[in-house]
Amino acid sequence: MDTGQPIQEKQGASDRILAALAGLLNPEVDPAPHVAGVGACLDHPEEPVRLLAAVVLGRIGASAVPAMIHGLLPEQSTAIRVVAALGLASVGPSAASGTRELCRCLTSPDEGLRNAASVALGKIGAPATASLELMLRFSDPGTLAAAVAALAMIGPGAAQAAGSLDALATRAPLDLQLACASAAVQITGDPARGLPILMRALSNPDPAIRKLSLDRIGELQETGAAAAQYLLHSLGDSEAAVRAAAALAIARVRLPA
Secondary structure (H helix, E strand, O other): OHHHHHHHHHHHHHHHHHHHHHHOOOOOOOOHHHHHHHHHHHHOOOHHHHHHHHHHHHHHOHHHHHHHHHOOOOOOOHHHHHHHHHHHHHHHHHHHHHHHHHHHHOOOOOHHHHHHHHHHHHHHOHHHHHHHHHHOOOOOHHHHHHHHHHHHHHHHHHHHHHHHHHHHHHHOOHHHHHHHHHHHHHHHOOHHHOHHHHHHHOOOOOHHHHHHHHHHHHHOHHHHHHHHHHHHHHOOOOOHHHHHHHHHHHHHOOOOO
């Protein structure tokens, strides 16, 4: 049918673009010289093309940062924004120009996108600290948790945000308090900044809180060894999930036998 011909041509063009993008994922092919063309595919009307282009951009690396930032924009689908964020995470500090859009992603209702953006910001490191500190003023628990996780990943490079984490902990729900406590220790290296809060939570009547506290202590690695007695006591918890979390925390803090 004549009316179907344009559709067939459009589909054929899309298939050719997809094939070309797929070819750039070949380990033996360097996709960097094609960064402009691949970036332009992010404006293609069909999502499969945009999605595969975002994957290729992540493989290109630092020279594709501006295009990957374009992939973070709200008009893109969540899947494409997640892939773009993970691509920026693989670049690390050289993706600092994407900090603003990544922080915007922290306000998304989609947990997967928030987590991907949090990892990217953590990988960017110290240059993202000031923006993440501003995110601590938001009220949404998901946004706050993602920002705190990014600061914890940055570690000592996020020292300027330690005071803001302390302030957030005073007004936050208990689960977020525990996240702030863990992040404060990872940033400052001082167990006294958060370990007492985590140890107190191990006596909470809610097993979910006890487990979460053990998970947070495990994040501290060797610094969490100061909670040795509490960890060992938790091995006798009445809840199997808490006991398992205690065993894992003991392994992560490398508690001496």
